Amino acid sequence: MAHKPASPDTLAKYLLLNAERFKGRPSMRHKDYGIWQSWTWDQQCEEVRAFSLGLQAIGFKRGDRIAVIGTNRPRLYWTFIAAQALGGVPVPVYADSVAEEMAYVLDHAEVKYAVVEDQEQVDKLLSVAGDVPRLTEIIYDEPRGLRDYDHTHLHNYAQVRAKGLEILEREPNAAVRFEAEVAQGSGSDLGVMLYTSGTTGRPKGVMLSNESLVRSALNGNRFDNLSENENVIAYLPLAWVGDHVFSVAQAHTAGFCVSCPESQETVNEDRREIAPTYFFAPPRVFETLLTQIMVRMEDAGRIKKKMFDYFLAHARKVGEPILDGKTVGLKDRLLYSLGEFFVYGPLKNRLGFSRLRVGYTAGEAIGPELFRFYRSIGLNLKQLYGQTEACVYITAQPDGGIKPETVGLPSPEVEIRIAENGEVMYRSPGVFMGYYKNDEATRETKTPDGWVHTGDAGFLDSDGQLRIIDRAKDVGKLADGSLFAPKYIENALKFFPEIKEVVAFGHEREFCAAFINIDLTAVGNWAERNNIAYASYQELAGHPRVYETIAQHVAEANRKLAAEPLMAGSQVRRFLVLHKELDADDGELTRTQKVRRSFIADRYGELIEALYDGSSEKYVETQVTYEDGRKGIIRATVRIEDAEVFPYDSPVMEAAE
Amino acid sequence: MNMRADPETMQVREDNDILLDVRNVSLSFGGVKAITDISLNVKQGEIRAIIGPNGAGKTSMLNVINGFYTPQEGTIIFRGKERRSMKPHEAVGQGIARTFQNVALFKGMSTLDNIMAGRSVMMKRNMLWQMLWQGPALNEEIEHREKVEEIIDFLEIQHIRRTPVGKLPYGLQKRVELGRALAMEPSLLLLDEPMAGMNLEEKEDMSRFIIDVNQQRGTTIALIEHDMGVVMDLSDRVVVLDYGKKIADGTPDEVKNNQDVIDAYLGVPH
Numbered sequence: 073m074a075h076k077p078a079s080p081d082t083l084a085k086y087l088l089l090n091a092e093r094f095k096g097r098p099s100m101r102h103k104d105y106g107i108w109q110s111w112t113w114d115q116q117c118e119e120v121r122a123f124s125l126g127l128q129a130i131g132f133k134r135g136d137r138i139a140v141i142g143t144n145r146p147r148l149y150w151t152f153i154a155a156q157a158l159g160g161v162p163v164p165v166y167a168d169s170v171a172e173e174m175a176y177v178l179d180h181a182e183v184k185y186a187v188v189e190d191q192e193q194v195d196k197l198l199s200v201a202g203d204v205p206r207l208t209e210i211i212y213d214e215p216r217g218l219r220d221y222d223h224t225h226l227h228n229y230a231q232v233r234a235k236g237l238e239i240l241e242r243e244p245n246a247a248v249r250f251e252a253e254v255a256q257g258s259g260s261d262l263g264v265m266l267y268t269s270g271t272t273g274r275p276k277g278v279m280l281s282n283e284s285l286v287r288s289a290l291n292g293n294r295f296d297n298l299s300e301n302e303n304v305i306a307y308l309p310l311a312w313v314g315d316h317v318f319s320v321a322q323a324h325t326a327g328f329c330v331s332c333p334e335s336q337e338t339v340n341e342d343r344r345e346i347a348p349t350y351f352f353a354p355p356r357v358f359e360t361l362l363t364q365i366m367v368r369m370e371d372a373g374r375i376k377k378k379m380f381d382y383f384l385a386h387a388r389k390v391g392e393p394i395l396d397g398k399t400v401g402l403k404d405r406l407l408y409s410l411g412e413f414f415v416y417g418p419l420k421n422r423l424g425f426s427r428l429r430v431g432y433t434a435g436e437a438i439g440p441e442l443f444r445f446y447r448s449i450g451l452n453l454k455q456l457y458g459q460t461e462a463c464v465y466i467t468a469q470p471d472g473g474i475k476p477e478t479v480g481l482p483s484p485e486v487e488i489r490i491a492e493n494g495e496v497m498y499r500s501p502g503v504f505m506g507y508y509k510n511d512e513a514t515r516e517t518k519t520p521d522g523w524v525h526t527g528d529a530g531f532l533d534s535d536g537q538l539r540i541i542d543r544a545k546d547v548g549k550l551a552d553g554s555l556f557a558p559k560y561i562e563n564a565l566k567f568f569p570e571i572k573e574v575v576a577f578g579h580e581r582e583f584c585a586a587f588i589n590i591d592l593t594a595v596g597n598w599a600e601r602n603n604i605a606y607a608s609y610q611e612l613a614g615h616p617r618v619y620e621t622i623a624q625h626v627a628e629a630n631r632k633l634a635a636e637p638l639m640a641g642s643q644v645r646r647f648l649v650l651h652k653e654l655d656a657d658d659g660e661l662t663r664t665q666k667v668r669r670s671f672i673a674d675r676y677g678e679l680i681e682a683l684y685d686g687s688s689e690k691y692v693e694t695q696v697t698y699e700d701g702r703k704g705i706i707r708a709t710v711r712i713e714d715a716e717v718f719p720y721d722s723p724v725m726e727a728a729e
Numbered sequence: 730m731n732m733r734a735d736p737e738t739m740q741v742r743e744d745n746d747i748l749l750d751v752r753n754v755s756l757s758f759g760g761v762k763a764i765t766d767i768s769l770n771v772k773q774g775e776i777r778a779i780i781g782p783n784g785a786g787k788t789s790m791l792n793v794i795n796g797f798y799t800p801q802e803g804t805i806i807f808r809g810k811e812r813r814s815m816k817p818h819e820a821v822g823q824g825i826a827r828t829f830q831n832v833a834l835f836k837g838m839s840t841l842d843n844i845m846a847g848r849s850v851m852m853k854r855n856m857l858w859q860m861l862w863q864g865p866a867l868n869e870e871i872e873h874r875e876k877v878e879e880i881i882d883f884l885e886i887q888h889i890r891r892t893p894v895g896k897l898p899y900g901l902q903k904r905v906e907l908g909r910a911l912a913m914e915p916s917l918l919l920l921d922e923p924m925a926g927m928n929l930e931e932k933e934d935m936s937r938f939i940i941d942v943n944q945q946r947g948t949t950i951a952l953i954e955h956d957m958g959v960v961m962d963l964s965d966r967v968v969v970l971d972y973g974k975k976i977a978d979g980t981p982d983e984v985k986n987n988q989d990v991i992d993a994y995l996g997v998p999h
Binding site for chain 1: 879941945
């Protein structure tokens with residue numbers, strides 16, 4: 073046996089270690105032909121070794137790039153380690169990207185080899201072969217439909233693997249040679265390249281070193297006490313850093329078992345069968361699951377439905393405190409146990425969460441209602457704030473100390489600081505090496521001493537938990553220099569059901585002011601109940617009683633803002649209720665219903681001036697587009713009101729560093 | 730980098746054996762002549778299409794081939810054996826399986842059970858063993874289940890394995906029906922309008938499965954289809970019927986340019 077260092081610094085070294093320390097324990101499962109097929113760590117090590125030697129036999133060398141394209145399948149996961157064992161660099165690519173997108177990434181990453189799932193991916197690669205001149209060998213997992221293809225540069229995974237086995241049989245020192253290759257790898261080597269999908273511009277290749285992956289994974293394991301006893305289901309894209317860290321890095325460092333679903337459509341069923349102990353999903357997954365349950369409950373019998381509603385209401389009341397280990401009265405506890413037996417338990421079983429110990433949601437902010445629902449039925453769901461550039465972990469919510477509005481405490485070994493412009497910056501062992509062949513972007517993102525710009529503005533609250541308020545580029549400053557985060561203020565106001573949309577102003581102004589759109593459904597309903605007659609949106613929006621209600625809400629939001637040192641300066645001092653609904657047809661919202669701030673500032677310039685010049689009303693004419701495309705003019709006199717503000721201590725700007 | 734095999738060479742079929750030969754078949758119901766003196770053959774390993782306007786006798790032809798109808802005249806030679814009349818279950822025994830124009834599945838049964846039913850003809854154990862569901866019968870069941878799982882995997886219907894087929898959308902039901910026919914491991918597969926009522930995406934999926942069945946499993950296929958685009962893309966040879974008579978027979982290109990075919994489809998002024 074080759075010498076092994078005490079603490080491995082690459083995942084390939086962990087594989088060799090696991091083959092010994094977790095011999096006989098499951099490492100990978102895959103549902104195929106309706107049955108869970110499994111491999112143990114020692115078998116997985118043999119699989120990886122065979123494929124690795126086979127790769128070498130078809131010319132794979134240290135430093136070569138190998139693309140991995142497909143859904144979550146054992147052989148694709150093994151490719152990562154097989155390539156890393158030889159000192160190669162895997163480059164996972166989103167399997168659903170179109171051929172041209174794929175060509176850009178493959179060419180940029182200088183990929184020579186590609187391991188792909190099936191004919192669909194092979195066809196895509198062949199169609200762009202001209203744009204990716206370096207790509208020479210393609211290996212596929214699923215042979216269906218590929219029989220008649222020219223196989224000079226196309227290989228069946230099974231044959232490459234067989235080639236490796238043959239070498240092992242023929243050459244007595246092949247196994248030793250493989251271990252020597254693994255031993256040559258070091259922590260500082262480039263381990264994997266992950267391309268960020270990037271909403272703007274071309275995708276960037278984030279280079280992560282072996283050591284970054286290993287240490288981030290170990291820190292994550294420690295934070296959540298992950299051991300070889302965990303069970304996870306791998307269903308998120310391979311090219312996404314989350315899946316890479318959870319299903320590859322953490323699985324290897326902790327030694328737990330990763331299960332691959334039968335197909336993308338069977339994930340929910342498969343998860344039920346596996347019952348993962350550690351689970352990770354973007355908010356939309358939790359949302360879909362909840363919707364499915366609610367829809368099914370609508371069809372349930374009356375008694376069942378009643379019971380369901382009753383116990384869920386009870387869970388909302390005491391579920392979270394019980395989960396957090398707080399003191400809860402005996403009666404409530406007993407009732408909750410009863411609920412667990414009749415409702416929560418079966419529900420969790422249906423969701424496949426019966427054994428869930430730690431669940432994470434990340435990627436975007438999760439709705440508080442949704443988050444609370446899962447926690448109230450006893451699932452330890454937490455939020456995580458991470459980036460590809462950080463090997464995922466920046467902050468995570470600790471067990472028992474969850475504040476829904478924050479994204480938690482800095483993860484182990486992660487330092488966080490808030491830059492002068494309010495941007496969150498971090499430094500950790502997980503920080504990326506740089507963007508591949510893009511020094512300019514690297515310099516913009518990462519300082520020479522290793523701090524990384526997140527692009528998000530936020531602050532650390534009194535408990536040291538991070539709260540994200542907005543994209544850093546949207547955050548401005550009031551005239552007195554205090555922070556102005558429009559989205560934060562808007563969200564505080566939009567919390568009220570009567571308020572549909574808000575546009576806050578304040579950048580380089582004396583104070584913060586806002587346009588408010590009422591929600592016609594909620595306010596209309598209220599008007600009906602209070603016998604207020606109205607003929608149009610415009611009339612309702614200008615109604616004195618509506619203004620009264622909105623003024624109360626603004627005051628309430630201001631009270632909350634006043635309690636937060638950084639935000640207290642941006643209390644809304646003046647507001648108006650807009651005479652028309654903001655509409656995508658008029659270009660005021662994007663098609664995804666996001667406010668187009670600069671466009672609105674242009675269009676309603678007069679109204680903004682009126683907010684700041686002290687006038688109490690303003691006559692405006694606004695052009696509108698009707699649904700059939702005709703244009704019209706709305707004329708209105710819009711009232712402007714002062715809002716109640718609350719006293720606060722002047723903000724103590726956190727000194728940088 | 731050119732990895733794709735030359736399409737020209739792919740088309741060449743070394744095995745020109747005739748699997749099914751229909752000679753001068755006529756079929757009538759009372760005074761109505763459904764099929765008049767038609768001859769056609771199906772070669773080993775090909776995809777053969779039978780097309781024609783409504784009422785041309787396509788389905789009758791298919792029913793003659795699989796023994797549901799007995800023709801008054803003519804002979805049918807399947808795998809070198811001549812036969813005049815045959816019961817549908819005998820056709821199955823000889824290796825002919827089919828799907829139907831209107832889906833004919835057991836609606837209340839799951840996908841798995843429906844496909845499993847397709848294998849019942851091959852279960853050899855006697856009823857007693859099967860009732861006990863022990864020993865040889867159990868082993869046999871496992872063996873058949875394995876084959877069925879292969880088909881489920883092949884047709885990518887894992888996610889509906891346990892779903893009663895009545896609850897499935899039409900396109901998927903058609904796929905399950907194909908699965909049941911495949912479960913019989915036929916040497917000749919008859920498809921009666923496999924793409925009727927499907928949307929474009931479902932048609933593309935189904936076309937791919939038909940080609941895969943033909944290429945991967947080496948199954949000879951005879952199909953009836955209305956969608957001309959699909960027929961021309963899929964088939965190796967096409968036979969065209971009109972009013973129970975054969976009006977053309979040849980490769981898709983030959984048929985497409987045949988004046989009789991154009992007339993039959995577009996109509997001619999009389």
